[in-house]
Amino acid sequence: MYELPSGTEIQAVIxxxxxxxxxxxxxxxxxxxxxxxxxxxxxFRPKKHHLLSITSLAGLAGSLWFIWQQxxxxxxxxxxxxxxxxxxxxxxxxxxxxxxxxTVFLSMSSDELNxxxxxxGEYYVLVIGMVIGMVMMASSTDLVMIFVSxxxxxxxxxxxTGYLKRERRSTEASLKYLVYGAVSxxxxxxxxxxxxxxxxxxxxxxISTVLIAxxxxxxxxMIASIMILTGIGYKVGAVPFHFWSPDVYEGAPIPVxxxxxxxxxxxxxxxxxxxxxxxxxxGSETGAFTPGSEWLMLLMILSVASMxxxxxxxxxxxxxxRLLAYSSIAHAGYILLGIIVMDxxxxxxxxxxxxxxxxxxxxxxxxxxxxANKTGSENxxxxxxxxxxxxxxxxxxxxxxxxLVGLPPTVGFIGKLMIFSALLAKGSVFVWLALIGILTSxxxxxxxxxxxxxxxxxxxxxxxxxxxxxxxxxxxxxxxxMLLTLYFGIFFTPLSDFAHFAVTVFGNQLY
Amino acid sequence: xxxxxxxxxxxxxxxxAILFGLGLFAIVTRKNAIVxxxxxxxxxxxANINLLAFSKYNxxxxxxxxxxxxxxxxxxxxxxxxxxxxxxxxxxxxxxxSSIDSLKE
Numbered sequence: 001m002y003e004l005p006s007g008t009e010i011q012a013v014i015x016x017x018x019x020x021x022x023x024x025x026x027x028x029x030x031x032x033x034x035x036x037x038x039x040x041x042x043x044f045r046p047k048k049h050h051l052l053s054i055t056s057l058a059g060l061a062g063s064l065w066f067i068w069q070q071x072x073x074x075x076x077x078x079x080x081x082x083x084x085x086x087x088x089x090x091x092x093x094x095x096x097x098x099x100x101x102x103t104v105f106l107s108m109s110s111d112e113l114n115x116x117x118x119x120x121g122e123y124y125v126l127v128i129g130m131v132i133g134m135v136m137m138a139s140s141t142d143l144v145m146i147f148v149s150x151x152x153x154x155x156x157x158x159x160x161t162g163y164l165k166r167e168r169r170s171t172e173a174s175l176k177y178l179v180y181g182a183v184s185x186x187x188x189x190x191x192x193x194x195x196x197x198x199x200x201x202x203x204x205x206x207i208s209t210v211l212i213a214x215x216x217x218x219x220x221x222m223i224a225s226i227m228i229l230t231g232i233g234y235k236v237g238a239v240p241f242h243f244w245s246p247d248v249y250e251g252a253p254i255p256v257x258x259x260x261x262x263x264x265x266x267x268x269x270x271x272x273x274x275x276x277x278x279x280x281x282x283g284s285e286t287g288a289f290t291p292g293s294e295w296l297m298l299l300m301i302l303s304v305a306s307m308x309x310x311x312x313x314x315x316x317x318x319x320x321x322r323l324l325a326y327s328s329i330a331h332a333g334y335i336l337l338g339i340i341v342m343d344x345x346x347x348x349x350x351x352x353x354x355x356x357x358x359x360x361x362x363x364x365x366x367x368x369x370x371x372a373n374k375t376g377s378e379n380x381x382x383x384x385x386x387x388x389x390x391x392x393x394x395x396x397x398x399x400x401x402x403x404l405v406g407l408p409p410t411v412g413f414i415g416k417l418m419i420f421s422a423l424l425a426k427g428s429v430f431v432w433l434a435l436i437g438i439l440t441s442x443x444x445x446x447x448x449x450x451x452x453x454x455x456x457x458x459x460x461x462x463x464x465x466x467x468x469x470x471x472x473x474x475x476x477x478x479x480x481x482m483l484l485t486l487y488f489g490i491f492f493t494p495l496s497d498f499a500h501f502a503v504t505v506f507g508n509q510l511y
Numbered sequence: 512x513x514x515x516x517x518x519x520x521x522x523x524x525x526x527x528a529i530l531f532g533l534g535l536f537a538i539v540t541r542k543n544a545i546v547x548x549x550x551x552x553x554x555x556x557x558a559n560i561n562l563l564a565f566s567k568y569n570x571x572x573x574x575x576x577x578x579x580x581x582x583x584x585x586x587x588x589x590x591x592x593x594x595x596x597x598x599x600x601x602x603x604x605x606x607x608x609s610s611i612d613s614l615k616e
Contacts, residue, residue: 144577151584155591162595171602172611174595179547179608182588183538186554189581190531193561193574200569202577247614 020078023085026066026093030132033059034125041121053108056124060101060131067093081203082142091351091502092138092270095358099263100131102362102477106255109366109474111373113253116164123163127259130156134263138270141278143192143202146271150188150231153264154181160259161252173251180234180244188231194224195279204279211280222294225280229298232275235268237261238332239305249325254372257321258365261328266354269335273347276339299340304436306333311440314447320368320378323447324361327404330444331357337433338419341426344503349418351499356415356488360403363481367397370474380454387455389468392475394455396482401448403485406441410489416441418496523564530557544599544606548592555585 005013021028033056040046040055067090076085104124107113113120133152140146158181162174196202198220199210211221233241249257280295310330317323335357338350368378370393375382387394403412420437423430488495514521534553541547559578566574596606603611 144573144580147577148580148584151588155587158591158595162598165598166602168602169614171595171598172614175544175599175608175611176614178592178595179544182548182551182592183554186534186551186558189558190554190561192577193527193558193565196562196574196577197565197569200565200571200573202573250614 016080020083023070023073023076023078024083026063026070027132027135029063029066030059030128030135033063034128034132037125037128038122041125046119050108052120052124053104056128057101057104059128060097060104063097064094067097077141081206082145083136083139084141085139087502087504088270088274089139091498092266093135095266095354096131096134096138096263099259099266099358099362100127102358102366102481103127103255103259103263105473105477106258106362106366106369107253109373109471109477110253110255110369112164113255117166123160126156126160126163130160130259130264134267137267138274140271141204141274143196143204143207146204146275147185147189147192150235150271151185153235153267154185157181157256157260157264160256161248163256164253167251169251170253171251173248176244176251177248184230184234184241187227191224191227191231194220195228198224204275207279221280225276225295226298228275232268232272233302236265236272236332236335237268237329238302238336239309239329240302242306242309242329242332245329246322246325249328250319250322250378254321254365254369254378257324258362261324261365262358262361265328265332265335266358269339269350269354273339273350277342296340296342299336300433303333303336303340304433306330306336307436307440308333311443311447314444317447318379318381320380320383320451323380323451324364324368327444327448328361330440331361331404333440334416334419334437337423337437340433341422341430343422343426344500345425346419346422347503348496348499349415349422351502352418352492352496353415355495355499356403356411356485359481359485359488360400360410360412363396363400363478363485364404366474366478366481367393367400370470370478374468374470380450382460383451383454384458385455385460385464386468387452389464389466390470392479393470394452396478397455398452399482399485401451403489405445405448407445408489409486411485411492411495412489414489414492414496520564520568523560527557527560527564530554530560542607542609544596544608547608548589548596552585552589555581 037052037056041052044051046052070085070090074086074090078085104127107123113123130153133149133156136145136149137153140149158174158178161177162171164170195207198216199207201207201210230241237245249261252260276295306329310326310333314323314326314330317326335350335353338346338353371383371386372378399410403410406412406416420434423434530553534550534557537550537553538547541550559581562574562578562581566572599611600606605611
């Protein structure tokens with residue numbers, strides 16, 4: 001049935017692969033870093049984590065240079081249309097490498113990881129693996145590539161979640177993450193197979209072309225797309241695919257929780273934007289075919305449900321990690337608002353919001369790490385009286401939480417402002433969405449402010465020392481993140497320009 | 512009677528849909544973590560049958576390639592899943608999903 005390719009055809013394939021590899025340097029570099037870290041761990045058997053963490057920091061920082069080189073290469077489809085380099089992908093490459101760096105900083109400060117009996121050998125390797133997977137998720141344009149990269153992220157994340165294998169809650173979290181993840185990726189691959197059957201193509205832009213040219217059964221497409229949405233929705237943690245997230249966020253080591261809540265979520269959104277903007281035909285240009293409106297309806301329901309559920313259930317949380325888990329469900333709802341707008345302004349707002357979420361959420365989790373190191377607890381009750389004793393940490397936490405609520409003068413405020421103004425710029429159809437967003441933000445004020453309330457205005461039940469010392473590195477990183485949150489809240493132009501730059505070239509020219 | 516005499520695309524799709532349904536049923540009803548993961552494997556294999564059948568009737572190779580990747584990733588997933596389940600058994604002395612719920616509100 002299939003003929004063997006001739007010699008010249010094989011030569012042509014090899015030439016394409018070689019020329020494509022030149023555009024694939026950041027990923028190749030990160031994969032090399034992955035292997036180097038394994039070797040470093042095996043050869044030096046470091047008793048302390050510093051050797052591994054510093055190697056991964058240096059390695060991740062080095063990859064920024066390779067990504068910088070790609071600015072001149074945009075608009076390229078490489079590896080036979082499997083992979084694309086555009087400004088959108090480059091934006092997310094920076095984003096994921098940055099979140100990898102912050103995760104390494106958090107892990108270096110975390111006592112629960114560093115006191116682990118059998119060391120942290122594979123930990124940093126898995127973090128790098130997750131970064132590679134997320135970078136690939138943001139750039140894939142082929143169903144096979146999307147599936148492979150998503151599974152790379154998931155597998156690393158399962159192991160990282162259960163990394164404290166002697167602890168009950170970490171083990172339990174990894175099982176829950178695994179079961180939900182396996183089921184939703186199974187549903188997604190079934191959806192992919194139906195989509196492949198409908199079109200006979202695996203490249204997402206060709207899928208879109210075939211769907212428009214040939215026409216199709218809308219019900220079948222809807223079933224396939226809902227199944228795919230299950231896989232992506234699980235990654236972004238939006239209602240009703242959120243069931244894993246509170247348990248997993250509570251059980252996982254805090255740095256892993258931070259990585260899951262920011263980077264893995266952003267990777268899901270990158271995929272959601274690329275997949276649903278490109279693969280599923282939308283808009284009115286085809287006339288007869290408008291599943292776009294059904295799509296928007298579905299995403300709107302997800303978004304509204306996430307905002308309301310996340311913010312309301314967070315009200316009675318006692319554990320800071322669990323509280324931040326529900327808050328991250330709510331934030332997934334806000335980010336979905338930006339995607340629903342489906343124009344340049346909306347995507348820019350979405351990307352800006354994710355950047356702001358990077359700073360404020362990593363900051364909040366870093367403070368949680370610092371406090372968990374000192375008190376051994378993540379309960380809000382145990383935060384009593386800590387504000388006066390840890391002045392920098394307390395102030396930083398307050399700034400991050402104000403930013404998460406979306407109050408000025410922080411970067412979170414600008415993010416929400418951009419999302420809501422993008423919604424309103426579309427006319428009156430989306431006003432109700434913006435209203436729900438603003439109202440749920442008001443609800444969120446209550447539970448976020450419980451933490452500063454406990455830190456500053458309530459005195460602790462057991463006696464605490466007058467000042468609590470924290471390490472130099474965590475203090476430095478906290479201060480940096482706090483300053484960035486405030487700085488970009490006032491001078492936000494560089495960030496919004498960066499986000500705008502990311503939407504200018506987008507694969508096959510969307511807008 | 513034509514349906515019973517010649518095997519066409521629909522036969523493959525029906526088998527795949529049945530497998531998918533059985534897998535989903537196992538995931539929803541079973542409490543044992545291993546059986547839940549077996550259900551996931553059924554879903555992945557249902558997708559594989561779909562991919563191969565579509566590939567055969569579309570005439571392209573993409574589906575076969577896709578199927579190969581799914582097989583490899585399913586194996587990798589099984590390895591990680593079993594490691595996690597062993598760890599669960601060591602910690603909780605059970606692999607019953609419903610009794611492992613120390614994380615709550």
